[in-house]
Amino acid sequence: PGGVKMQAVENLKPISATDHSRGNPAAPLKMVEYSDLQCPFCKLFHQSMLSLYPEYIDGGKVFWVYRHFPLVTIHENAQGLAIASECAFKQKGEEGFWKIVNGVFGDTAQKYDMTKLPTLAKDSGLNVSKFVKCAANKETASIVDSDALDAAKMGINGTPYAVIIAPSGKTFPINQAYSPNDLRAIFDALATQ
Numbered sequence: 001p002g003g004v005k006m007q008a009v010e011n012l013k014p015i016s017a018t019d020h021s022r023g024n025p026a027a028p029l030k031m032v033e034y035s036d037l038q039c040p041f042c043k044l045f046h047q048s049m050l051s052l053y054p055e056y057i058d059g060g061k062v063f064w065v066y067r068h069f070p071l072v073t074i075h076e077n078a079q080g081l082a083i084a085s086e087c088a089f090k091q092k093g094e095e096g097f098w099k100i101v102n103g104v105f106g107d108t109a110q111k112y113d114m115t116k117l118p119t120l121a122k123d124s125g126l127n128v129s130k131f132v133k134c135a136a137n138k139e140t141a142s143i144v145d146s147d148a149l150d151a152a153k154m155g156i157n158g159t160p161y162a163v164i165i166a167p168s169g170k171t172f173p174i175n176q177a178y179s180p181n182d183l184r185a186i187f188d189a190l191a192t193q
Contacts, residue, residue, distance in 0.1 A: 004186050006193070009163050009171040011153040020066040020089070020097050022053075027063040028191055030165040034067050034151045037082055037104050038075035038112060044177035045160040046105040051180040052187075062187055066101065068147040069159050077114055079144065084117055084131070086140030091126050099124035166193035 015021075015030060033049075035042040049057075049064065056062040068085075070078030081104055088096035103120040104112050121131040134140065151161070156175075164172040164186070170193055178186065 004164070004172050004174055004190070006170050007173055009154065009173055011150070011155075012163055012171070013150045015063075015065050020094060022064045022066075022094075022098070023057040023062060024060045025063050027060050028167045029062045029187060030065065031062055031162050032065045032067065032165070033162040034069035034147070034156055034159060036069055036071045036075055036078045036159040037085065037101065038078040039071065039159045040110065041177040042160045043105045045162075046101070048178055048180045048183050050102070052183060056184075056187055061191065067150065068144045069151040069156060069161065070144065070148060071159060077112060079141075080114060080135065081112060081117075082144040083138055083140050084121075084135040086143045087131050087134035088121065088124060088126055090134060090140060091130060092124070096124060096126055164190055166190045168193055 012032065015025075015032065019032075033045070035046070052062075057064055068082040070082045072079050085097055085100045085104070088100040090096075092099075100120060103124065107113075107116070117135065118128050118132055121128050158175060160177060161173065161175045164174065166172065172186075172190055172193075174186070
């Protein structure tokens with residue numbers, strides 16, 4: 001479905017406890033997503049995932065792993081947004097991280113305004129001064145850089161890029177934003193692979 005074909009993915013770092021994730025790690029499907037918080041197609045992909053969240057993530061069908069791949073040559077805020085999301089994680093763990101990611105992707109503007117981050121941090125229950133200091137000092141840049149290096153080793157050159165790992169261990173890379181219905185069809189078809 002959706003043009004998705006089985007393909008060996010070289011240099012995909014194994015999923016670990018240090019990854020940002022949602023859902024049950026024992027779910028039959030695992031999806032490792034590389035995303036850019038300033039990418040409009042990543043935003044569409046993220047919104048599709050959120051609409052499928054109750055059935056597929058909470059429902060135990062898909063384990064969703066999120067990794068950073070800021071396209072710094074075309075998105076001037078991508079690195080800063082990724083660093084900020086990691087600053088949120090530093091304070092509030094997965095809850096803080098996902099609130100920032102969801103907030104950035106939930107913004108209606110085409111390009112996220114970095115000056116909105118302190119308000120988003122406050123709305124997410126973070127200590128705003130610690131968050132701003134962490135982001136300004138790029139305290140979490142090494143985490144973002146590590147994800148981006150892994151993406152580069154895999155040969156990824158755009159976002160969104162995700163690898164769906166079927167129950168058999170076969171890998172199915174996808175590299176575009178899918179509608180919720182198309183993503184549902186892909187997940188349903190790959191659940192038996």
